[in-house]
Amino acid sequence: MKKSTTIITLAALLANAGLTANAQVKNYTVADAHSHNDYKNNIPFFRAYEKGFGSIEADCYAVNGQLMVAHDKKEIDAKRSLKALYIDPLVEKLKRDPQRHLRLLIEIKEDYKAVLPLVIKELKPLEQYFAYDGHPGRLSIVMTGAVPPGAEMTNYPAWISFDVDHMDGFTPEQWKKIGLVSFPFGKYMHWNGKGVLNNEEIARVKAGIDSVHNAGKKIRFWETPDTKSSWLALIRLGVDVIGTDKIEELGDFLNKKPTSEYTAPQPYVIYKPTYKADGTVKKVKNIILCIGDGMGLSQIYSTYTANRGQLNIFQMLNIGFSITNSADAYITDSAAGATAFASGQKTNDRAIGVDPTGKPLKSLADYSAEAGKKVADIAVCELTDATPAAFYAHDLERSHSVAIASQITSSPVDIFLGSAYKDFTQPVNGETAVDKMKKRGYTVVRNFDEFLNSSAPKILGLMDDSVTRPKMAGRGNYLPLAFNKVTQVFKNAPKGFFMMIEGSQIDHGGHANNLKQVITENSDFDRVVGDALKFADEDGETLVIVTADHETGGLTLLDGSINNGYVWGDFSTNDHTGTPVPVFSYGPHSLDFRGVYSNTEIFNKIKALLQ
Numbered sequence: 001m002k003k004s005t006t007i008i009t010l011a012a013l014l015a016n017a018g019l020t021a022n023a024q025v026k027n028y029t030v031a032d033a034h035s036h037n038d039y040k041n042n043i044p045f046f047r048a049y050e051k052g053f054g055s056i057e058a059d060c061y062a063v064n065g066q067l068m069v070a071h072d073k074k075e076i077d078a079k080r081s082l083k084a085l086y087i088d089p090l091v092e093k094l095k096r097d098p099q100r101h102l103r104l105l106i107e108i109k110e111d112y113k114a115v116l117p118l119v120i121k122e123l124k125p126l127e128q129y130f131a132y133d134g135h136p137g138r139l140s141i142v143m144t145g146a147v148p149p150g151a152e153m154t155n156y157p158a159w160i161s162f163d164v165d166h167m168d169g170f171t172p173e174q175w176k177k178i179g180l181v182s183f184p185f186g187k188y189m190h191w192n193g194k195g196v197l198n199n200e201e202i203a204r205v206k207a208g209i210d211s212v213h214n215a216g217k218k219i220r221f222w223e224t225p226d227t228k229s230s231w232l233a234l235i236r237l238g239v240d241v242i243g244t245d246k247i248e249e250l251g252d253f254l255n256k257k258p259t260s261e262y263t264a265p266q267p268y269v270i271y272k273p274t275y276k277a278d279g280t281v282k283k284v285k286n287i288i289l290c291i292g293d294g295m296g297l298s299q300i301y302s303t304y305t306a307n308r309g310q311l312n313i314f315q316m317l318n319i320g321f322s323i324t325n326s327a328d329a330y331i332t333d334s335a336a337g338a339t340a341f342a343s344g345q346k347t348n349d350r351a352i353g354v355d356p357t358g359k360p361l362k363s364l365a366d367y368s369a370e371a372g373k374k375v376a377d378i379a380v381c382e383l384t385d386a387t388p389a390a391f392y393a394h395d396l397e398r399s400h401s402v403a404i405a406s407q408i409t410s411s412p413v414d415i416f417l418g419s420a421y422k423d424f425t426q427p428v429n430g431e432t433a434v435d436k437m438k439k440r441g442y443t444v445v446r447n448f449d450e451f452l453n454s455s456a457p458k459i460l461g462l463m464d465d466s467v468t469r470p471k472m473a474g475r476g477n478y479l480p481l482a483f484n485k486v487t488q489v490f491k492n493a494p495k496g497f498f499m500m501i502e503g504s505q506i507d508h509g510g511h512a513n514n515l516k517q518v519i520t521e522n523s524d525f526d527r528v529v530g531d532a533l534k535f536a537d538e539d540g541e542t543l544v545i546v547t548a549d550h551e552t553g554g555l556t557l558l559d560g561s562i563n564n565g566y567v568w569g570d571f572s573t574n575d576h577t578g579t580p581v582p583v584f585s586y587g588p589h590s591l592d593f594r595g596v597y598s599n600t601e602i603f604n605k606i607k608a609l610l611q
């Protein structure tokens with residue numbers, strides 16, 4: 001077959017390339033995926049169809065008046081006819097699924113004069129579904145491989161179109177019979193599917209794509225590497241049909257695309273620290289511990305990318321790494337992770353504020369109160385959830401939410417903020433935690449504006465779940481406003497304060513494998529970090545520590561554009577991972593937090609500063 005395309009100068013190609021990392025011709029879905037050599041997989045037709053593929057390919061030979069599916073003649077099997085593997089299943093599926101559209105590519109391995117009459121005969125049961133000019137059906141039939149010359153294509157029924165690898169020598173009438181243009185990728189370059197294409201390569205391939213699109217046809221490439229990097233490249237280039245032999249992998253890749261990529265609408269302004277007290281060895285009056293639940297380096301860098309290369313966290317110069325395993329598992333949960341830095345001991349997963357035997361442990365909240373400091377425990381989730389609970393409760397099982405809520409009545413924390421009001425209104429031994437807290441002199445607040453305006457010295461803020469809903473669902477500036485409220489109340493405390501403030505729902509985005517949720521929650525958390533750095537500069541005696549209890553989701557960053565605030569990520573799990581997490585520190589004694597150490601060392605380092 002011919003391999004010629006329109007010739008364009010390299011300068012013109014480069015001028016026309018104009019590709020950015022997220023310059024996409026359309027919104028790709030699994031309907032744009034093509035199951036190449038579909039018949040070779042262990043369940044022909046059904047795997048690709050049920051995954052949602054929009055295109056399926058079968059190679060055929062004419063054998064004794066029947067179409068047989070095989071790549072080579074030696075593979076022909078009497079049980080593997082086109083009728084058995086594709087036509088009969090299609091008849092049943094299209095009857096039951098009135099919304100489904102599909103392209104069936106039938107590759108002629110040899111002798112089109114023998115194959116095409118059998119195609120016309122054997123596909124007759126599908127006639128009502130055919131899509132062609134004047135007949136808006138749901139099934140497109142495209143013949144590929146050893147197709148007839150252009151002069152003969154018009155001899156075949158209107159519902160049969162052809163796939164070609166060149167664009168020369170067709171009359172306008174013959175060109176109407178072309179249903180797809182498929183170029184060998186090796187015609188443009190040799191690529192192993194790793195890394196990215198350079199500008200010259202992009203321009204070269206894009207010229208071929210544009211030539212097909214300008215002629216009003218769709219394009220696919222064959223012989224492309226079958227990797228995520230290759231699929232990304234084809235999407236960036238605007239290829240219409242993406243072929244694969246990896247049905248599940250490509251299907252999942254495209255099905256997850258809506259939650260795997262995110263473009264931030266606009267950047268937010270970050271704070272530029274003065275560094276005047278950073279790293280000094282002097283008194284630490286206030287300690288602000290910022291916990292990004294589930295926040296690993298990929299979560300942080302994706303947020304940096306979305307914010308066009310600006311991040312408050314990255315203004316902090318002193319950096320360490322925390323090893324997060326629990327006492328009984330390589331991968332910690334939030335309960336054991338929070339207990340480690342709240343109370344200084346490794347414990348079993350699911351345990352809160354106790355050692356592996358169930359012995360209660362004193363937390364940093366207790367030690368801070370003993371040192372005469374004011375204490376706050378702030379979260380954008382249930383106050384009975386693992387991280388905030390680790391600073392006041394003791395239980396071998398994190399799901400005992402009512403029992404955990406009841407223990408708040410013996411905590412020295414001055415200001416609590418979170419949700420889960422219902423857990424605090426269930427009687428334990430005849431009395432609710434809310435009633436006991438009122439007797440202890442706490443003002444119980446249910447409204448966020450009331451929380452912000454309250455002058456009460458001791459507050460139990462129990463918001464409705466709607467107040468702590470995800471940032472992308474309209475939560476607003478709950479966390480930064482809460483931070484500023486607490487610092488204003490505590491800033492004149494004679495012996496200072498300790499505050500734990502958690503970006504709780506970064507973790508939720510990781511569990512949901514939703515990149516937008518990860519980034520919007522991490523951006524919200526980063527704004528709090530910026531406020532904390534500003535407060536530390538103004539105060540001069542405040543240490544800010546930013547870390548995480550663990551990483552969630554196994555996030556890998558596949559693509560992005562710092563200029564455009566665009567990120568495409570891929571999650572390896574919907575659970576936590578064992579990856580160490582960063583520890584950032586700013587202010588007096590920030591150098592103490594450099595290095596690689598167990599998460600329990602965060603407790604030890606803070607406790608030493610309290611004493």
